[in-house]
Each structure stands twice: as structure tokens, then as C-alpha cells.
Amino acid sequence: MAERFISERNLKFMLYEVFDVEALTRYPYYQEHDREIFDLVLTTALRMGKDLLQPALQEMDKNPPQFVDGQVKVHPMVRPFMKQCGEGGWIGAGAPFELGGQQFPLMISAAFRFILAAANYSASVYPLLTSGAAHLITSFGTREMIRTYVPKMFAGEWQGTMALTEPQAGSSLSDITTLAVPTDQGYYRMHGQKIFISAGAHDGVENVIHLLLARIKGAPPGVKGISLFVVPNKRMQEGGGLIPNDVNVSGVYHKLGYRGSPITQLSLGERDDCRGYLVGEPHRGLSYMFQMMNEARIDVGLGAAAIASAAYYAALEYARDRIQGRRLSAKDPTTPPVPIIAHPDVKRMLLFQRAVVEGSLSLILQCAQYADRMRVTDGEEKEDLHLLLDLLTPAAKTYPSEMGILSVSQGLQCLGGYGYCDEFPLEQFYRDARIHPIHEGTTGIQGLDLLGRKVIMQEGRALVLFCKEMEKTIRSGEEFAVLDPYAQRLKQALEKLKTITSHLVRLGEQKGAECFLADATLYLELFGIIAVAWQWLVQAVSVQRAFKEDLSDGERNFYQGKWYACRFFFHYELPKIEGLSRRLLESNGLTVEMKEAFFGD
Amino acid sequence: MNIVVCLKQVPDTETQIKIGPDNKSIVTDDIKWVINPYDEFGVEEALQLKEKFGGEVTVVGMGPKRVTESIRTALAMGADKGILITDDALEGSDSLATAKALAAVLKDLEYDLIFTGQRGVDDDMGVVGPALAELLGIPNLSLIVKVEAAEDGKSVKVNRPVEGETLVIESSLPALITAQKGLNEPRYASLPGIMKAKKKPLEEKTLGDLGLDAAQFGEGARKLKILEMTPPPERAAGKIVEGETPQEKAAELAKLLHEEAKVF
Ligand SMILES: Cc1cc2nc3c(=O)[nH]c(=O)nc-3n(C[C@H](O)[C@H](O)[C@H](O)COP(=O)(O)OP(=O)(O)OC[C@H]3O[C@@H](n4cnc5c(N)ncnc54)[C@H](O)[C@@H]3O)c2cc1C
Numbered sequence: 001m002a003e004r005f006i007s008e009r010n011l012k013f014m015l016y017e018v019f020d021v022e023a024l025t026r027y028p029y030y031q032e033h034d035r036e037i038f039d040l041v042l043t044t045a046l047r048m049g050k051d052l053l054q055p056a057l058q059e060m061d062k063n064p065p066q067f068v069d070g071q072v073k074v075h076p077m078v079r080p081f082m083k084q085c086g087e088g089g090w091i092g093a094g095a096p097f098e099l100g101g102q103q104f105p106l107m108i109s110a111a112f113r114f115i116l117a118a119a120n121y122s123a124s125v126y127p128l129l130t131s132g133a134a135h136l137i138t139s140f141g142t143r144e145m146i147r148t149y150v151p152k153m154f155a156g157e158w159q160g161t162m163a164l165t166e167p168q169a170g171s172s173l174s175d176i177t178t179l180a181v182p183t184d185q186g187y188y189r190m191h192g193q194k195i196f197i198s199a200g201a202h203d204g205v206e207n208v209i210h211l212l213l214a215r216i217k218g219a220p221p222g223v224k225g226i227s228l229f230v231v232p233n234k235r236m237q238e239g240g241g242l243i244p245n246d247v248n249v250s251g252v253y254h255k256l257g258y259r260g261s262p263i264t265q266l267s268l269g270e271r272d273d274c275r276g277y278l279v280g281e282p283h284r285g286l287s288y289m290f291q292m293m294n295e296a297r298i299d300v301g302l303g304a305a306a307i308a309s310a311a312y313y314a315a316l317e318y319a320r321d322r323i324q325g326r327r328l329s330a331k332d333p334t335t336p337p338v339p340i341i342a343h344p345d346v347k348r349m350l351l352f353q354r355a356v357v358e359g360s361l362s363l364i365l366q367c368a369q370y371a372d373r374m375r376v377t378d379g380e381e382k383e384d385l386h387l388l389l390d391l392l393t394p395a396a397k398t399y400p401s402e403m404g405i406l407s408v409s410q411g412l413q414c415l416g417g418y419g420y421c422d423e424f425p426l427e428q429f430y431r432d433a434r435i436h437p438i439h440e441g442t443t444g445i446q447g448l449d450l451l452g453r454k455v456i457m458q459e460g461r462a463l464v465l466f467c468k469e470m471e472k473t474i475r476s477g478e479e480f481a482v483l484d485p486y487a488q489r490l491k492q493a494l495e496k497l498k499t500i501t502s503h504l505v506r507l508g509e510q511k512g513a514e515c516f517l518a519d520a521t522l523y524l525e526l527f528g529i530i531a532v533a534w535q536w537l538v539q540a541v542s543v544q545r546a547f548k549e550d551l552s553d554g555e556r557n558f559y560q561g562k563w564y565a566c567r568f569f570f571h572y573e574l575p576k577i578e579g580l581s582r583r584l585l586e587s588n589g590l591t592v593e594m595k596e597a598f599f600g601d
Numbered sequence: 602m603n604i605v606v607c608l609k610q611v612p613d614t615e616t617q618i619k620i621g622p623d624n625k626s627i628v629t630d631d632i633k634w635v636i637n638p639y640d641e642f643g644v645e646e647a648l649q650l651k652e653k654f655g656g657e658v659t660v661v662g663m664g665p666k667r668v669t670e671s672i673r674t675a676l677a678m679g680a681d682k683g684i685l686i687t688d689d690a691l692e693g694s695d696s697l698a699t700a701k702a703l704a705a706v707l708k709d710l711e712y713d714l715i716f717t718g719q720r721g722v723d724d725d726m727g728v729v730g731p732a733l734a735e736l737l738g739i740p741n742l743s744l745i746v747k748v749e750a751a752e753d754g755k756s757v758k759v760n761r762p763v764e765g766e767t768l769v770i771e772s773s774l775p776a777l778i779t780a781q782k783g784l785n786e787p788r789y790a791s792l793p794g795i796m797k798a799k800k801k802p803l804e805e806k807t808l809g810d811l812g813l814d815a816a817q818f819g820e821g822a823r824k825l826k827i828l829e830m831t832p833p834p835e836r837a838a839g840k841i842v843e844g845e846t847p848q849e850k851a852a853e854l855a856k857l858l859h860e861e862a863k864v865f
Pocket of ligand 1: 161162163164165167170171172195196197198199240257258263438439440441442443444445534
């Protein structure tokens with residue numbers, strides 16, 4: 001089995017050379033940190049990944065969670081792993097000191113998560129969900145709530161979840177019906193069904209705390225009537241101790257991949273004794289939940305890139321070892337065959353994977369950097385960063401998710417028939433990766449979010465800011481003769497993005513919302529490719545700077561690899577926007593007009 | 602109980618090692634450095650003993666400045682302070698010289714126990730631990746997989762595996778233990794531990810600070826000279842044993858083992 005799942009060198013390149021995480025430590029909020037600390041975090045994450053997570057990767061796939069006597073049994077590594085994450089302070093890493101956290105920059109937390117997710121995505125999700133849920137409580141909950149739940153969650157003793165989906169309400173959260181009936185005791189009585197709730201119940205922790213969306217009885221319809229609740233599987237009894245809170249698991253689903261973590265179906269209030277505690281104000285639940293969802297969306301992108309990274313290193317190792325065929329130029333059949341990595345087409349597949357993995361990671365760290373800077377700025381600057389983050393989130397979720405599948409597929413392809421068999425991890429990665437365009441809002445929903453909301457909000461201000469960011473990078477690129485052609489390509493792509501956006505907005509004005517948004521997914525695809533091209537240029541600027549230094553052989557090879565991957569992206573991937581833009585500039589609402597009746601035969 | 606752990610920084614076993622142009626040393630440019638795994642067992646054992654008996658754990662390393670990172674890792678795991686012996690004149694020292702430098706640091710420290718790894722995974726010499734015990738005039742307990750300290754903290758009982766059996770040895774303190782795989786599972790550094798590590802004392806000492814004569818260290822003073830380094834021979838291609846039936850294949854295999862491999 002392949003041992004490597006990420007490149008530490010690449011992570012350090014991104015963190016220190018491209019995104020300059022050390023610059024944050026100049027601000028008082030981050031002043032306790034320095035590079036030595038960050039390096040130790042990475043070293044520890046790598047060790048945890050290698051020793052704790054990777055050995056369980058295949059086992060967790062082969063022995064998925066079982067639903068026995070109303071209990072969900074997960075792999076025995078989950079408990080010690082959660083404990084480790086708790087005791088090590090990893091779950092609360094990003095929280096402020098006064099809440100028991102370590103005020104870690106998101107860039108570093110993201111790098112930590114990337115390493116764990118690449119080692120074993122399913123396992124990495126347990127602490128991740130708990131961090132997100134705890135963050136929601138610390139942001140909007142009462143002091144009492146924080147005191148009750150957060151220390152246990154940070155300690156890895158209690159699992160956190162996000163419980164949104166219902167049988168009739170997946171993408172369309174405005175249709176949720178779970179009901180919260182107020183009492184005069186300070187809690188609500190909860191009734192309803194939630195499905196697909198990740199880690200909604202399991203025996204790796206003492207308790208599970210759901211951050212759950214429901215409607216208070218009599219609330220207005222739609223998103224304006226949704227509130228956020230804390231609903232524990234077991235609640236605190238007066239005088240101490242935990243008792244069941246009438247949250248009943250009715251089953252776990254059997255999944256294509258990502259099998260190490262359970263998704264549960266929950267039935268609330270079967271005995272009319274399920275208590276929920278309102279978080280924040282009534283009817284504002286969805287806006288609160290968006291904090292967790294936005295973080296989770298970026299984490300999905302990160303998870304997708306991480307799986308693709310593990311697949312890449314497995315494919316690379318195989319391609320170096322597998323002897324097959326001769327060079328295209330070798331005419332003599334008695335010459336010795338070569339490792340397949342000598343074939344240009346295999347190198348193409350490997351470069352494609354690198355271009356996707358490292359381009360995706362770069363986009364995600366860019367988002368993390370915006371979030372980190374938001375913490376230490378205020379006024380307009382902070383607002384601008386917020387808008388950029390909002391705009392980029394759908395792309396940071398979707399590009400890695402959709403392209404990650406193709407990337408893993410190319411990794412599998414490098415192994416030929418062996419890739420299709422379970423002696424190698426590629427087939428598992430392929431199954432595991434498939435979840436990402438689905439959860440945390442499908443690709444379709446991300447497209448609608450980008451074009452229907454983010455691009456047009458505040459009269460397109462976010463898009464204007466994004467263009468400025470790209471123009472800044474283009475100018476940096478123009479300073480290097482070798483980068484200039486790529487800077488020009490990005491400039492043209494940017495012009496295209498502007499033209500298409502105004503075309504679609506105009507189309508919407510003329511023909512209505514259906515036509516405006518019919519191809520929102522295509523728009524998102526185009527937007528994602530351009531955003532990642534931008535990130536490759538950002539990286540290439542750092543690469544060209546490094547080339548001016550005196551480099552060892554290994555270092556030179558690293559930067560050469562980067563430089564090839566960057567150019568690969570511009571020559572092989574960026575041109576894909578041509579086809580997309582051709583379609584997006586047309587005005588016929590083909591899919592709008594197509595009728596259901598025409599699909600039959 | 603005060604414990605000193607001697608720690609060496611070695612190339613990660615996953616690093617591709619390249620032999621230098623002098624054919625006597627390795628190229629260190631692109632190496633990823635880690636704590637010698639056997640020394641990590643020592644750190645963990647020291648921390649466990651400290652948790653039980655109190656006292657301090659001091660980590661002593663020797664080498665260039667980059668060794669600081671490994672010492673900090675041990676501090677992040679929970680050790681209390683670090684000492685780095687660093688001096689250009691140390692470059693190329695052999696194991697005996699290393700033991701001498703360590704002994705010079707240790708003579709000024711109060712200790713009940715010293716841990717070293719049973720060997721460094723880079724040079725595989727296994728000399729520093731025993732030599733250090735000798736220089737300090739204390740018992741040397743080598744290749745240890747279990748340590749039990751007496752309740753009063755005055756003696757230890759340790760296990761050494763020997764040919765499938767276990768030798769149980771009791772020793773007075775102070776003593777030196779060389780750690781063997783199986784002793785424990787080293788812990789992961791915790792995040793609060795990492796944050797605290799930065800504030801823990803880490804002292805640097807030169808040969809001069811230790812009152813040592815530079816002429817006795819470094820390449821020139823080696824008692825043991827490396828004449829040449831060669832990479833291991835490339836593995837020859839394997840052979841697939843031909844035959845119609847398992848019996849035929851077994852006979853063919855036996856013949857090859859006898860005639861070609863000459864194992865019997
Ligand atoms: C492994 C896994 C883990 C999950 N974990 C959680 C969790 O922890 N918590 C939680 O709350 N949920 C969770 N989910 C649920 C997940 O978020 C939903 O499955 C997802 O949001 C889609 O909802 P749905 O399955 O009902 O599909 P639907 O909403 O029915 O969508 C079906 C298809 O129709 C498209 N579609 C739907 N509406 C529109 C529209 N208006 N315009 C255009 N296209 C549309 C979608 O893009 C999709 O392709 C999980 C799901 C899985 C599979």
C-alpha cells in the first residue's frame with residue numbers, strides 16, 4: 001500500500017511562500033504563534049495521519065458502521081482518535097484562548113485537516129464536525145450553553161453534528177418541517193425526522209450534540225421561519241448525569257464510499273420528550289447555520305482535494321514501479337520496457353492530478369487566508385474580505401469536489417486493471433470522493449448560490465473585488481518575462497468572465513430567472529476553472545521568485561514540478577472555458593424549454 | 602525523579618539518501634530530519650516516569666542548529682527543558698566523541714536516570730549509550746522494553762528481551778537505559794504543549810562553554826574512519842519457477858535453491 005498521501009514540501013510552500021501565514025503573527029491576535037509552532041503542528045498531524053489514521057483506512061471501508069439494537073457501532077479507532085483530538089487540543093484549535101482554544105489561524109487548521117483527511121477522510125470527519133458545531137455554539141449560544149456543551153466537545157467526549165436534512169427537504173431547506181413547541185421551562189419540545197445526519201449517533205463518544213434546524217410552532221413559512229436549536233442525544237439531568245433525550249436512531253444508510261462514518265436517520269420526540277434549546281433569536285436559524293455551512297463547504301473542498309492527493313501519490317508510486325511498453329520512439333522490440341511514468345500520456349494523467357490537487361488546495365488556503373485576515377481587520381477592509389470569501393466559497397467547494405473525482409479517476413487509470421481491484425486503494429478513493437459534490441449543498445445548489453446570489457449581491461461588488469484580486473496577480477505575473485504569457489491568458493479569461501456575467505444578467509432581465517439560472521452550474525464550472533488558474537498564477541509568481549535563489553537539486557526539482565504543473569493548467573485546463581463560454585453566451589433556454597413529456601422514450 | 606534524555610536528529614527513513622561526491626558522506630541538502638525513533642521511546646518513558654514521580658525531564662541534543670526543532674518537539678511532548686550542544690568543531694565527530702560531549706553536559710546536571718536510544722537509525726553504531734554510561738561511571742541497561750521504578754524512586758527493574766526470553770534486571774540509580782522498540786508508544790505533541798514549548802528554556806552550549814578541547818572532536822579526531830560509502834546493490838530480477846503441477850514446481854524450486862542459491 002502506498003505510504004505517502006500528501007506533500008509536506010508543497011504544504012510548506014503554500015503556507016510560507018505563497019500565503020505567508022507568518023505575516024499574521026504580527027497582529028496581536030496571532031502574536032503567540034510563530035513558524036516553529038506551525039511546523040510542529042504539521043509534524044504532529046503527519047504522525048497522526050501515518051500512525052493513527054492511515055492504518056485504519058481500508059478496514060473502515062470494509063467494516064462500515066453497524067446498526068445493532070438501536071445503537072450505531074463504529075470502528076474501534078474512533079474513540080481513541082476522538083480522545084486524541086480532544087486531549088491534543090485539536091478540536092478547539094481555532095477558538096479564542098478564553099474559550100479554551102489556541103487562536104490558530106484557519107490556514108494552519110486547514111493544513112492540519114488536509115493531512116488527516118488525506119490519510120483517512122472518514123475518520124477525519126468526526127472531530128471536524130465537532131469543531132464546526134462547537135463554533136456555532138460559541139458564536140450564537142448563551143454563556144450557559146457554551147459552558148454545558150463546548151468543553152465536552154472540545155475534549156472529544158461529545159460529538160457535534162449539523163442536522164438540517166429531512167426526507168422532504170434536502171436542497172430546499174425552506175421546506176423543513178421539524179417542529180419546536182415552546183414550553184415555559186426554557187426549552188422546546190421537538191418533533192420530526194432528520195435524515196443523512198453524519199455521526200448522528202455512535203459509540204465512539206459519550207454523547208452527540210445536534211445543531212438542528214426546526215420551525216417554532218406558528219412560525220412563518222420559508223426560510224424566515226427557521227430557527228436553530230441545540231438538541232443533545234442525551235440531556236443533562238437536574239443534579240447531574242445524562243438521560244436519553246428521546247432522539248431515536250431509526251437506521252444507518254449503506255453508502256457507496258466514505259464508509260467509515262455513519263449517516264443516520266433520526267426520529268425526534270417519539271415519546272414527546274425531546275428537548276431542544278434555542279440558539280440565538282427565533283427565526284434566524286438559517287443565517288446562523290450558514291456560518292457552519294460555509295465553513296463546512298470549504299472543508300468539503302479540502303476533503304476532496306485531500307482524497308485526490310492521496311490518490312495522486314498512490315498513482316505516482318505505481319507509475320514509477322510499473323514496467324510496461326516501450327518509448328514511442330523505440331522501434332526495436334528487444335529493448336527493455338520502461339516504467340510507465342516514461343510515457344507522455346501517463347505523465348499527462350499525473351500532471352492533471354497535480355494541477356487539480358494543488359490548484360484546489362491553493363484556492364482553499366486563499367479562502368482561509370481571507371478568513372484569517374477578517375479576524376484582524378475591521379471596517380471596509382473586513383467587509384471586502386467577507387465578500388470575497390462569500391463569493392469564492394461555492395467554487396472552493398465545487399471545483400475540488402467535481403474535479404477531485406476526475407483526478408482520482410485518472411489516478412485509478414494510471415494503475416490500469418489493478419486500479420479497479422481492491423488490492424490498491426484507488427478504487428476506494430474513487431468511491432470515497434464521490435460524496436463531495438452531494439453533501440453540504442449539491443453542485444447544482446452551489447451554482448445557484450454563486451450566480452443567483454453571490455455574483456449579483458450588492459450590485460456585483462464581490463465580483464468587482466474578485467476581479468481586482470486577479471488583476472493584482474496578473475500585474476505580479478507581468479513582471480516576469482516567462483510568466484507574462486500566462487498573465488495575459490488569465491487577463492483574457494477574466495474579460496470572458498465579465499462578458500458572460502453581464503450577458504447572463506441581461507438575459508435574466510429579458511427572459512426571467514429560469515433562463516438566467518438554467519446554466520448556473522456551467523457558470524460555476526467556468527468560474528472555478530478561472531479561479532484555479534488565478535491560483536496557479538499566484539503560485540507561479542512564488543516559484544519564479546524562488547528560481548532566483550541558489551537552490552539544491554531537490555529544491556530545484558520541486559519548483560520545476562510546480563512550474564510544469566502550472567503551465568499544464570494553463571495549456572490543458574484553462575482552455576476548457578472556451579466551450580463553456582460558447583454555451584453560456586448563447587441565449588436559448590434549451591433546458592428551460594425541454595418538457596418532461598419529451599424524456600420518456 | 603530527574604531524567605535526562607539524549608536525543609539525536611536523523612534523516613527520516615522515507616528520505617531518499619544520496620551519497621556525496623567524496624563517497625564518504627551523504628548529501629544533507631534535501632533531507633527531512635526527525636527525532637531518532639529509539640530516542641523518542643526514551644522521551645515517552647521519561648515523561649511517564651515524571652508523571653508518576655514528579656521531577657524534571659531534560660532533553661540534550663548535539664549537532665547543528667536544526668536540531669533545535671527536534672528538541673522543541675520533545676518539549677512539546679512535555680519535557681521541561683532542552684540543551685543543545687552546538688559547535689562547528691563538532692562536525693564529523695564519531696560516537697565516542699559524541700559520548701564525551703554529552704558526558705560533559707551531564708556532569709553538571711542532577712539526574713536519576715538517563716535515556717538514550719539503543720542506536721541511531723542513521724549510523725547504526727549503538728555506541729553512544731554504553732560509552733556515556735562508562736564515562737559517567739553508572740550502570741548501563743541496554744535494549745530495554747519495560748521500565749518499572751521502585752516506589753521510593755531509588756531503583757529500577759527493567760526488561761530486556763534475549764532470544765525469545767526476558768531478562769529482568771534490577772539496578773540502583775542513577776543508571777542509563779538504552780530504549781528498544783516495544784518500550785512504549787510515544788505520545789503526540791498536544792497543541793497546548795506546542796504553544797508552551799516555545800517558552801521552555803532551551804540552552805545552547807559550545808565546546809568552550811563545556812570546558813572541552815575542540816581538538817578532540819570533529820572529523821580530525823575520529824578514531825573510526827569511514828573509508829567508503831556505497832549504495833546497496835540493485836536487486837537482481839526475480840525468477841518465476843516454471844512447472845505444470847505444484848509437484849513439478851516444488852522440485853524445480855528445490856533444485857534452484859540447491860544449485861543456484863546454494864542454501865543447502
Ligand atoms: C454521506 C452523506 C452525508 C450527509 N451528511 C449530512 C449531515 O451531516 N447533515 C445534514 O443535514 N445533511 C447531510 N446530508 C444530506 C445532504 O446534504 C443532502 O443529501 C443534499 O443536500 C441533497 O439533498 P437531497 O439528498 O434531498 O437531494 P435533492 O435535494 O432531492 O436533490 C436531488 C437533485 O436535484 C437537484 N436539485 C434539487 N433542488 C434543485 C433546485 N432548486 N434547482 C436545481 N436543482 C435542484 C440537486 O442538485 C440534486 O442533483 C448528507 C448526505 C450524504 C449522502
